[in-house]
Amino acid sequence: MKKDKLGAIRLTEQRKVILEELKQLKTHPTADELYFIVKKILPKISIATVYRNLEALSAAGYIIKIKSAGNQKRFDGNMQEHTHIRCIKCNKVRDIEDKIELPEKYKNLKTDFNIIGFNIDLYGICPNCL
Amino acid sequence: MKKDKLGAIRLTEQRKVILEELKQLKTHPTADELYFIVKKILPKISIATVYRNLEALSAAGYIIKIKSAGNQKRFDGNMQEHTHIRCIKCNKVRDIEDKIELPEKYKNLKTDFNIIGFNIDLYGICPNCL
DNA sequence: TACTTATTAATAATAACTACTATTAACTTT
DNA sequence: AAAGTTAATAGTAGTTATTATTAATAAGTA
Known part of the structure; x- marks a missing residue:
């Protein structure tokens, strides 16, 4: 089986379309938002395929799963390091171009966590929303 | 109706117990974890009451709802400003005593968000988990 | 006291996933 | 290339965490 350089997943047609559409969007969609977009290209795709492959693609390092508040997961096709800002009213997420770095002094915090x-x-x- | 100074909620027996137990814990429990703890004191309490009142207490400013990753909401009775660290394996949350501040230079980031x-x-x- | 409103326990309903199943597609070995 | 093996898919059922509903009760007010 031909593996891709990034992760050990095969880029099927569904995965390619999900990936391409996500990369074009700047809106960091949720799985169901992306499902409706991808459906226009692959009308027979199942929503479970979208969920499953967003997980697979992020596990393989093609995309980023956005953490932080909000009850729905969001995904980001932009692999450049960047920061997000979230609207507290509608939960939409946008990019901040500036890369935020934490000062040196916080490198050695007191905790028993690794x-x-x-x-x-x-x-x-x-x-x-304003 | 006697309103409390903080928010406009009445501190019923259930709310008092939820609040007290949460304040004693350093573990930032999820609603269901707290439900089992509170149940030992008020065996007849409903899990819906716990969910509802954790929301009510955080809206009224008594406790903090912890944002950030993980699919379950967690709550924190410690109102001092502090930072959290989350275990990527078991999702447990712990406090970091040091207060982390964002450098001045990030005060004016380029975005159309407020x-x-x-x-x-x-x-x-x-x-x-180590 | 009678009335009004808030809160509760219990439970039904919902939203967002996630697992399962039968089928098909892709890759591997003969 | 045929047969075997594994991975991926569509469709759907199930799960988990949370939220809404409802009837009963408790608290506050006129």
């Missing part, structure tokens, strides 16, 4: 990394998200109100 | 604040969470592996 620190792997951190996550900074901004929150505010989007133009639409 | 920035209200930010949220920093660390992630890592807890002693138990």
Whole structure:
């Protein structure tokens, strides 16, 4: 089986379309939002395929699963390091171009956890909800 | 109706117990975890009451609803400003005593959102999952 | 006291996933 | 290339965490 360089998944037609559409969007859609978009290209696709493959693609490192508040997972096809801002009213997520870095002094925090990394998200109100 | 100073909610017996138990815990429990704890004191309490009142208490400013990853909401009775670290394996949340501040230079980020604040969470592996 | 409103326990309903199943497609071995 | 093996899919059932509904009760007010 031909494996891709990034992760050990085969890029099926469904996966290719999901990936392409996600990469074109700047809106960080939820799985169901993306389902309706992908459906226009592959009308027979199942919503379970979209959920499953968003997980697979993010596990394989093609896309990013956006953590942070909100009860729906969102996905991001932009692999450049960047920060997100979320609207506290409608939960939409947008990119912040500036890359935020944590000062050196926070590298050695007191905890019995094994620190792997951190996550900074901004929150505010989007133009639409103002 | 006697309103409390903080928010406009009446502190019923159920709410008092939920609040007290949460304040004693350092574990940032989920609603159902807290339900089983509170049940020992009020055996007849309904899980819906716990969910409803965790929302009510956080809306009224008595407790904090922890945002960030993981599919279950978690709650924190510690109103001091502090940072959280989450275990990527078991999703448990612990406090970091140091207060993390965002450098000045990030106060004017380029975005059409109205920035209200930010949220920093660390992630890592807890002693138990190591 | 009688009335009004808030809160509760219990349970039904919902939203967002996630697992299952039969089928098909892709790859591998003969 | 045929047969065998594994992976992926569509469709759908099931699950989990949460939210809404409802009838009963408790608290506050006139």
